[in-house]
Amino acid sequence: MAEKFDVIVVGAGPSGNSAAYTLAKAGLSVLQIERGESPGSKNVQGAILYSDALERMIPDFRDDAPLERHIIEQRMWVLDDESYIGSHYRSDAFNKEPYNRYTMIRSQFDKWFSERVKAAGALVICETTVSHLLLDGERVIGVMTDRQGGEIYADAVILADGVNSLLAKKAGFHPELQPKDVALAVKEIHFMPQELIEQRFNVKGTEGVVIEMVGKITKGMMGTGFLYTNSESVTIGVGCMLSDFKKQGTTPYALLEEMKAHPAIKPLIQGGEMKEYTAHLIPEGGYNAMPPIYGEGWMIVGDAGMFVNAVHREGSNLAMTTGMHAAETLIELKNEGKAFSAANLKRYQAKLDESFVMKDMKKYKNMPDVFHSNPQFFNDYPEMLSNAARTMLTVDGVDKKSKEREIRGTFRRRRSLFGLLGDTFKLWRAFE
Amino acid sequence: MHIVVCIKQVPDSAQIRVHPVTNTIMRQGVPAIVNPYDLYALEEALRLKDQYGGRVTVLTMGPPMAEAALRKAISYGADDAVLVTDRVFAGSDTLATSYALASAISQISKDMPVDLVFTGKQTIDGDTAQVGPGVAKRLDMQLLTYVSKVRSLDTENDEIVVERRSEGGVQVLKTSTPCLITVLEGNNEMRFATMANMFRASRYPVKIWNKDEAGIEDVTKTGLKGSPTVVSKVFAPTPRAVKAEIIQCESNEPGDLSVTLLAKMFNKHPKLEKEIAKRAV
Amino acid sequence: MSEETEAKKPAAGKRKLQLDESLLGYKGVWVFVEHERGAIHPVSLELLGEGRKLADMLGVELAGVVMGQPGDTTRSFCHEAFFHGADLCYLVEDPLLTDYRNEPYTKGLTDLVNKYQPEILLLGATTLGRDLAGSVATTLKTGLTADCTELNVDLEARSLLATRPTFGGSLLCTIQTLNYRPQMATVRPRVMAMPERDATRSGRIVEDKLGMVESSIITKVLEFIPDEMQDKPQLPFADIIVSGGRGMKKPENFKLIWDLANVLGAEVGATRPVVQAGWLDLERQVGQSGKTVRPKLYIAAGISGAIQHRVGMDASDVIIAINNDPNAPIFDFAHYGIVGNAMTILPALTEAFKAHLATARKAG
Ligand SMILES: Cc1cc2nc3c(=O)[nH]c(=O)nc-3n(C[C@H](O)[C@H](O)[C@H](O)COP(=O)(O)OP(=O)(O)OC[C@H]3O[C@@H](n4cnc5c(N)ncnc54)[C@H](O)[C@@H]3O)c2cc1C
Ligand SMILES: Cc1cc2nc3c(=O)[nH]c(=O)nc-3n(C[C@H](O)[C@H](O)[C@H](O)COP(=O)(O)OP(=O)(O)OC[C@H]3O[C@@H](n4cnc5c(N)ncnc54)[C@H](O)[C@@H]3O)c2cc1C
Numbered sequence A: 001m002a003e004k005f006d007v008i009v010v011g012a013g014p015s016g017n018s019a020a021y022t023l024a025k026a027g028l029s030v031l032q033i034e035r036g037e038s039p040g041s042k043n044v045q046g047a048i049l050y051s052d053a054l055e056r057m058i059p060d061f062r063d064d065a066p067l068e069r070h071i072i073e074q075r076m077w078v079l080d081d082e083s084y085i086g087s088h089y090r091s092d093a094f095n096k097e098p099y100n101r102y103t104m105i106r107s108q109f110d111k112w113f114s115e116r117v118k119a120a121g122a123l124v125i126c127e128t129t130v131s132h133l134l135l136d137g138e139r140v141i142g143v144m145t146d147r148q149g150g151e152i153y154a155d156a157v158i159l160a161d162g163v164n165s166l167l168a169k170k171a172g173f174h175p176e177l178q179p180k181d182v183a184l185a186v187k188e189i190h191f192m193p194q195e196l197i198e199q200r201f202n203v204k205g206t207e208g209v210v211i212e213m214v215g216k217i218t219k220g221m222m223g224t225g226f227l228y229t230n231s232e233s234v235t236i237g238v239g240c241m242l243s244d245f246k247k248q249g250t251t252p253y254a255l256l257e258e259m260k261a262h263p264a265i266k267p268l269i270q271g272g273e274m275k276e277y278t279a280h281l282i283p284e285g286g287y288n289a290m291p292p293i294y295g296e297g298w299m300i301v302g303d304a305g306m307f308v309n310a311v312h313r314e315g316s317n318l319a320m321t322t323g324m325h326a327a328e329t330l331i332e333l334k335n336e337g338k339a340f341s342a343a344n345l346k347r348y349q350a351k352l353d354e355s356f357v358m359k360d361m362k363k364y365k366n367m368p369d370v371f372h373s374n375p376q377f378f379n380d381y382p383e384m385l386s387n388a389a390r391t392m393l394t395v396d397g398v399d400k401k402s403k404e405r406e407i408r409g410t411f412r413r414r415r416s417l418f419g420l421l422g423d424t425f426k427l428w429r430a431f432e
Numbered sequence B: 001m002h003i004v005v006c007i008k009q010v011p012d013s014a015q016i017r018v019h020p021v022t023n024t025i026m027r028q029g030v031p032a033i034v035n036p037y038d039l040y041a042l043e044e045a046l047r048l049k050d051q052y053g054g055r056v057t058v059l060t061m062g063p064p065m066a067e068a069a070l071r072k073a074i075s076y077g078a079d080d081a082v083l084v085t086d087r088v089f090a091g092s093d094t095l096a097t098s099y100a101l102a103s104a105i106s107q108i109s110k111d112m113p114v115d116l117v118f119t120g121k122q123t124i125d126g127d128t129a130q131v132g133p134g135v136a137k138r139l140d141m142q143l144l145t146y147v148s149k150v151r152s153l154d155t156e157n158d159e160i161v162v163e164r165r166s167e168g169g170v171q172v173l174k175t176s177t178p179c180l181i182t183v184l185e186g187n188n189e190m191r192f193a194t195m196a197n198m199f200r201a202s203r204y205p206v207k208i209w210n211k212d213e214a215g216i217e218d219v220t221k222t223g224l225k226g227s228p229t230v231v232s233k234v235f236a237p238t239p240r241a242v243k244a245e246i247i248q249c250e251s252n253e254p255g256d257l258s259v260t261l262l263a264k265m266f267n268k269h270p271k272l273e274k275e276i277a278k279r280a281v
Numbered sequence C: 001m002s003e004e005t006e007a008k009k010p011a012a013g014k015r016k017l018q019l020d021e022s023l024l025g026y027k028g029v030w031v032f033v034e035h036e037r038g039a040i041h042p043v044s045l046e047l048l049g050e051g052r053k054l055a056d057m058l059g060v061e062l063a064g065v066v067m068g069q070p071g072d073t074t075r076s077f078c079h080e081a082f083f084h085g086a087d088l089c090y091l092v093e094d095p096l097l098t099d100y101r102n103e104p105y106t107k108g109l110t111d112l113v114n115k116y117q118p119e120i121l122l123l124g125a126t127t128l129g130r131d132l133a134g135s136v137a138t139t140l141k142t143g144l145t146a147d148c149t150e151l152n153v154d155l156e157a158r159s160l161l162a163t164r165p166t167f168g169g170s171l172l173c174t175i176q177t178l179n180y181r182p183q184m185a186t187v188r189p190r191v192m193a194m195p196e197r198d199a200t201r202s203g204r205i206v207e208d209k210l211g212m213v214e215s216s217i218i219t220k221v222l223e224f225i226p227d228e229m230q231d232k233p234q235l236p237f238a239d240i241i242v243s244g245g246r247g248m249k250k251p252e253n254f255k256l257i258w259d260l261a262n263v264l265g266a267e268v269g270a271t272r273p274v275v276q277a278g279w280l281d282l283e284r285q286v287g288q289s290g291k292t293v294r295p296k297l298y299i300a301a302g303i304s305g306a307i308q309h310r311v312g313m314d315a316s317d318v319i320i321a322i323n324n325d326p327n328a329p330i331f332d333f334a335h336y337g338i339v340g341n342a343m344t345i346l347p348a349l350t351e352a353f354k355a356h357l358a359t360a361r362k363a364g
């Protein structure tokens, strides 16, 4: 006989775990289904954990969560072929507990989170793929898995199945994802002894460094590179829009290889041993590309709902917050004795509108378009900037004033002064 | 018919790294899996159960987290699961492990007599293939190692016929049950669990036994005390002093390779050239 | 030896090295001489070579243990043992020992050990050796170290230092059996070098009885199905091996490997993923969970050189690696490396060998 639950959560990433945890803690019967061998085994992330979202659900998470390093320094680099120009922001304020940002390794973090989900009372089943949703007319009444006797019923299904949510697409909740709305990111973890990391990045204890990179490394494509320090490894990766990869005909792997060979980056990972290579999509279409996020008996949370702030590289915190709000919505309705109908689930959307989630999504809604139609941000500027820096810093008998003139000249030659002004304005508008 | 399958949870050794400075094993983040060889034993047991009926109990000795391995076995269709876990077992070598497992199997058989004990060929961490023979001797059971196939089982007369891989071929052996069989890999493939068994596994109350519940009579035969072998040194293999000489060839033309590689190699290893010339056709 | 490795590390220091009075009588190094179908398994001869060294270090005799059906063949194995270094042989002849079975062999060997008390007992890590060693060690309640790659003795404690890979070969550990005798170890075929055969050597034969009747032996051999000799690759004893890995991409591409192997009169080997994909037979897997090989020449194409593969082949005299990734670990221990696409290099290499051998043969 088929089993029935209050809620089925599909996926055990941060969004699914947050939803399942919150629901189970409130006493609802929850089944969580994950296709990976264990929660986190399929998940890829840089990865930075922004603690506020997690803290709201699990205030004592720092006691036993597998955190790697807390970040005390953020570097922003603009690279051209052989040099980089950048800013470093390091502050002792980041060294005051409780820390706000950590590096983590998703496979371990997700597993830890899942243990908390189980302890809260949810039933977690792994190595099982939900193949489609069971529908009664418009209403979702359960899921079908790839196992024999795979149908399972529930009053509501939360889709936390990550970017490119096939389930919602199959059920016709939203159309195919557009290549211009997703970035393809590749990432490697290189093992490196702790002592070497401390020495190389000038950190001690659990202090860590994040480097964000733009410029020639993406070959004019819209994207960024990143390098994070973990306890005994370094994460390095790069991501660009899928549509750009298609246009350029490059592979992300080749891009990462070139990036690792860059003279500014190579010494940072030298002597490391590659432990893991993974590729993953990031939904970066922003607010304008968001699918509907609720309906009759279903809700979408996390990456599946395009909840990613590409500009600030935030994803997991939005995933957790949306997961939590979705769960809270169901808990409230259940307590009020109301059905999980689309009309009632609207409350989920309202909660998100109230929170930072929708506010941020709306704030940056024009960013993707700005970048798409203005490739110079990833192309010309990095080179111009670094040329400028080189000109200024090269001591060759030319006076600084002439140098400034020369730099202005090249800037103007490459992009008219009007264009420069326009770009600044566009960027400012988009950020605003 | 009652089959006990001994399984072990092991670190996925493909993912283990050695700390280059301290030379210790870095387990952090290394997933624990069911010893792959034990899955062949489990599947073979499940097939016999499908054919002859009865019960399959999985047994492991290990830390509390080894429960996950047992749960996995339940999801595949095992009926019952026993985890033997106690501080006294820490540091067990194969002799001490076989004592603990043998005691537990005796306890299990009080519930329902055990006809067959299955183990994997070997573990991927201990890699000794000794625990199976050890358990058999301690239980005074017939021992059949490297069994590739159970040909027939006569539950009436307590007889079993198996094919055993030996050095020069396959031995067909007949013996009486109860007996212990170590199952060779590659002759079956683990089934895909049903949804019902997945639910059963996640809810199943695995039996967790301490030393007394496992029927340990003599603690000095367990753990470090009961282990005649002692690891006196752990060290990293010395890396080869010189790395490969990379052959630079202008092209991959045979002529080029002849000059760049073969001439060079045979110059250094003249015996090798003769050896090859002698046998090659 | 997983959790145990770390747990036991400090213990070695604390545990007493002084042998109990009762164990002082255990003297001598023994090698179990394994034979099936009328021939000694080469691993036993390799072990006699190694045992000779240990016996000399300890200043004791090296003995072979030969068990089998009565007859000249069985007896001739004793002489073969002498030729390979043994001073004496314990010989148990009995019709019950015609085929290998655990029960009579365990009893026979256990009885010999109890009667003549060797301090070290070595066996090959074959299916027979592992079956027997595990049973004998448990019956005697002594320590057994499996799959050793190096044997040595601590003269002060007269203790066997058995070194073996652990954690899939990432580390090595040295294991001692303190205060239990005999100290037992198994060693894989081809790990130790084959000693020179010296047909002028001879030694004493000490005969003993098995003391069992067929009716007391529960397990019966119904049939023996020998492996077709031509079918079964003899990788461990091949002088030249051409191996392919996942980098060969498709099973069809293994033709390039076979072509080269044919020119060289070589055996074909493979990595585990290749075997698991069903491209080649399990018998051809080289490595930790496959065969240990020791050829004069090993050519590895499209193989990354993972530690589990490496431990099975890095005793090869000369290793040539073909890999398109200049950073592949295989280049860390190969002797010659060619960076490039195996699919184009293999045929070129085949042609190069062909041409070279043709001229070499003409000249020689
Ligand atoms: C390279 C990279 C770097 C990033 N860096 C950061 C960062 O530094 N900070 C940050 O906050 N965010 C970062 N992100 C974004 C962040 O990882 C995601 O936003 C976040 O993981 C979304 O969580 P989720 O739970 O919605 O989806 P996921 O984490 O993708 O989880 C979805 C889960 O559902 C499972 N699943 C999918 N389909 C099915 C099915 N049919 N049946 C069963 N299970 C299914 C999957 O196996 C998976 O476990 C990064 C992303 C990438 C790719
Ligand atoms: C418990 C355990 C036991 C194991 N036992 C064994 C064992 O006995 N034997 C064994 O082999 N493995 C064993 N393994 C597996 C081992 O860890 C490795 O996974 C395996 O050896 C890798 O095989 P590979 O080199 O063929 O494949 P990969 O690691 O995938 O390497 C393929 C290589 O081919 C190269 N390549 C790709 N394309 C080309 C091309 N066109 N031309 C040239 N080169 C190319 C790549 O650069 C790469 O280096 C074991 C693992 C475990 C966990």
Ligand SMILES: Nc1ncnc2c1ncn2[C@@H]1O[C@H](COP(=O)(O)O)[C@@H](O)[C@H]1O
Residues within 6 Å of the ligand: B006, B007, B008, B035, B037, B038, B059, B060, B061, B062, B094, B097, B101, B118, B119, B120, B121, B122, B123, B124, B126, B127, B128, B129, B130, B131, B132, C001
């Ligand atoms: N701790 C353990 N618990 C249960 N079974 C074990 C344990 N250790 C070994 N075994 C079994 O014995 C077999 C041989 O193990 P090993 O001697 O370590 O190679 C394994 O395949 C398992 O079936």
